[in-house]
Amino acid sequence: MKKSLFTVAGKSLTFAWNTNRKLFLLIIFLNLFIGSTVYVQYTSFASIVDEIVKIKEGANNMTPLIKSAIMLGLSFLIPTIASNILAYSRVVFRMQQSLHLEMYKIEKQSNLDIGTIESNSYQTLLRGAKEWGSSSVLNLQDFVFTSASSFAGIATSMVILGSLNKWLVLFAFMAAAPVYFFYKKYSKEVFRVRYLSIDDQRIIGNRISHFEELQKAVDVILLQLKYWLKEQIFERKNSYNKKIAEAEKKKWLSYGLLSVWYLVFLFAAIALMTREALAGTIAVGGLLLAFNTYTRFYQTINSYVESISFTEEAARYASKWFELFELKPKIISNKDALRFTFNQAPLIEFKNVSFRYPNEDGARPYVLQNLSFTIKPGEKIAIVGVNGAGKTTLIKLLCRVYDPTDGSILINGTNLRDINLHDWHEALGILFQDFPVYNSTILESIGIGRVSVDINQIKVKEAAVFSGADEFINNYNQLIWKDFKDGVDLSKGQHQRLAVARMFYRNAPVTILDEPTASIDAVTEEKIFASLEQNMEGRSVVLITHRFSTVKNADTILVLEHGKIIEQGMHQELIKREGRYAELYNMQAKRYLEDMQKHVLQPGLSE
Template sequence: MQNPSQDKTNWMLYKRLLGYLKDYLKIFAIAVVSMLIVAATMPAFGYLLKPLINEGFVDKNMQRMTWLPLAIVGLFLVRGIFNFVNEYCTTYLSGHLVHRIRSEMFEKMMHLPSNYFSSHSSGRILSRILNDAGLITEAGFNVITVIAKDGVSVLGLLGLLFYLDWKLTLITFAILPILAVSIRLVSRRLRHLSQINQTYLGKMMQVLNETINGVRVVKVYGGKQYETIRFQNTSSSVRRNSVKQAAASAIGTGFTQLMASVALALIIYIAAKQAASSSFSAGDFMAFLSSMIMLFDPIKRMTGVVQSLQRGMAAAESVFAFLDEPEETDSGLQVLTEKPANIEFDNVVYQYEGAERYSLNGINLTVPTGKVVALVGASGSGKTTLANMLPRFFDPTEGQIRIGGTDIREFTVDSLREQMALVSQDVVLFNGTVASNIAYGRINKASEADIIRAAKAANAWSFIQDMPEGLQTEIGENGLKLSGGQRQRLAIARAILKDAPVLILDEATSALDNESERLVQAALENLMHNRTTIVIAHRLSTIEKADNIVVMHEGRIIEQGTHAELLAKGGRYADLHNLQFAFDQEDPDRAATAAAT
């Protein structure tokens, strides 16, 4: 049996779902009334069968036969009209419900903290928004429609059966407790299988997403068979689970029909014996038998809807759990001004969830207004984590980050990020035009002349002019139609166009050839003038002019100073510089790799 806590959970889910109906109460009322009218036509048809048989075929009363066929036609005309109204209204409401929930989920996703995406697969997030939100309609209007319409039909037909012969009808009620127990057991099984199925669907979407995004790597490294097997295994899990759900549902439906057939057999036998007496006419028997048979379909649908209900309830649990996820903290009340003051990292400590050691451990650093501070060090030394602290992608585990003496948590997140531009080594572009990608964040605010100026400053205008439609050329998903260097330069142009007073450059020139790097570096130097800039660089030649070079190792700052001062110290920076300079004489690409490791 289903425990009381599960019943309470179901009620809370339905209560929350019904809350979405408050803006559509009139349409919902029309849908419900239409359902009831459609449902009432079934027992009405059963009732008409009695005079149709008695008057028409037994008593040969042709006067009554003139209006009974017309009454049946009128009855089904009414049924057809209101069935259309019901279907239209419920589909309209279902569509609005799914749209609203998906919109809320997408908006919620925009406000989730960065570490949520580190601990949850993109496939499961996609599955929740696309699949689970759609399944909610099965727990909502589809189930309401079946239960309301078929429930009223069943009640009406049972009432008619009682009217015709209450003794025979009691046989029907004898099977109800047995059916109730079987439905409960099937419901628990289907809820469990539905929850498992949603996990499998998320994994399958994850495999698809990874394979599509990494198709070139898959092909070059011969991973086609591996990815095919991985997808087939996940798809097979979905298939097996679907079969289990269908089997559980079929067993429940089959058992219900078996019990109904037993009841029907008994009724036919007893009714046949009663037919010998004058108290039970042929019309009574035909009306009773037809009404009993008409009970099968609504009972079958009401039993079968259990699968849809449990699948929808499991989806509702998933969706509402997602909507209830804590958002990134934004308790700040102050608005950051257009010209931020000095940036101070005060004893900043950070540890990723589940990590064994600190990614940042006691960082103390000042970035003066309008100056350039470069972060260098081996991969995993904490450079990117430190830079990500500034726009509050992560908050410190301990310590503070201040701007102008104010903890950045005192500022609103939007106003803080409004003053920053970011160019990372993992370039993110969107499936649109060159112009829309450069103007991202300022769409409908930047003129074509502004976009062209930014493209020229990033050394991107020359290749843009050579494209088939110039600025209006579609670049494909994440810029797949562009080279790595072209993608990087579009990202730099986007940062230039934003013209933010604080710049974060994470390997902004990593994908450029030597000539493009030289031109873009010159553009970045002009852009960095009088702007507070944090530069993360593996290629040390790009940060020699920085006002302060910070050398990091295992989450700590081990030395800092200007290029000349650090070389004179002969420490870690000098070792990295000498190693890279030596490799530059042989192979510039190897030099950058050596510096990164």
């Protein structure tokens, strides 16, 4: 563990202190108070026993007995009231803390750049943190609160035992001394088994999801995957359980030895107490007080040390969250970054741009090599090529998800690195192939295309018409997702039309579309691209697509292969060259014609 328990707990307490200082101090005080009152009960009861013995021996004064009885009653009543107040305070405080922590976590994660989030190291760190969830951070605060109660109990018991016989303090500490080392050793072993099994747990979770998620469950039934999946789940889960069981077995065998060690010192303490009672050094009540205090002391030490071991385990996971919190984005605005308001589409120039993805384990091969091209203001540019050619990576560089490894990207003659990142993102409208689905109303799903202003319903409806989404929208306040009351599920194609509508609504100076019609039928696709030409006048559009029929009207077509631009020009120009573009276009056109012929000859085939 990179950070000690107390370092991580200290960071956790910072959240507690900043959330609600008054409530924090109240909980600490109540824990201290409750932790010490149990010994007031023991003392009061011992006094009652001694007073009864005196009365039996002939004493006539009942006042001390009544006072001790009242004190005993109060020692039960007041802590009960305090415990109720503490329970309520901790529930309220934990809710406040949970909200505070969640907001802080979101704030930190949202400030990271996409490149960091995509990295394997970040994803591994996130998986480790999620193993216990953010509750591990809150558990550390609970440990501090219970520590206050334990310390109060330990301190009070030491005072009582020391006043009766100093040897009792020594015996109590000797009996409790090995507890910490046993718990620490075996909590680490259990953690190690769990941490090293993260990948197995991910696979188990993935396999179980095939029985819970609708699309995967269909395959389980139709492809008869039940036994294959069950076998994998059983084998991995059983192997994991055996490792945990082995660690727990060692743990509890050791605790058996620990119990024998405790009994040795307990008998020594009882012998000492008995001798003192027979010698008349302590009264009968004092004997009861000594025994109860001694056993209570050990129980307090034992439970506290056990909580330390569990807390250390929580700290290992909480430390992963703090490592996430401490991450800094790699792609940021320079201190002297230039501020721009892009009311019109800018001139974009790629100059000798090469790029390879960062890798913690060493350099990776180049994904893009020596790219040079220009996107003029208002130009419609298409980027085509087979899978793995580097099309999406090129777009990520333009969005400044990453910076080029070599070369530069200029915006109106200014290096993109020198432009304020927020201003540049404001100029972009981006629709990636793996677009998110927003489970909200249809109005909001389109309107979030520009959340910096109030949603304009007229423009939302206009955007829906441009994307063809208006064909299935009956009510713009309709909730998307069947899990909502009165909510509806949409097809993937319908979701994609809403995503395209978001881009129309955003109406950004530079609109980037990565396979925007992959799940849309040919008729709707034609309508969308017609809308792009008609309603994006003066806006630059960058289109990535595998469908060559959609790029014919682009002002410029870039053909990428193995990270290099191998052809560049307009559709007719590239067809006449009879190069790679013409080859891919004709291949796709031929396949399309063959499919059309099959449909005509066998109209029921596609139904």
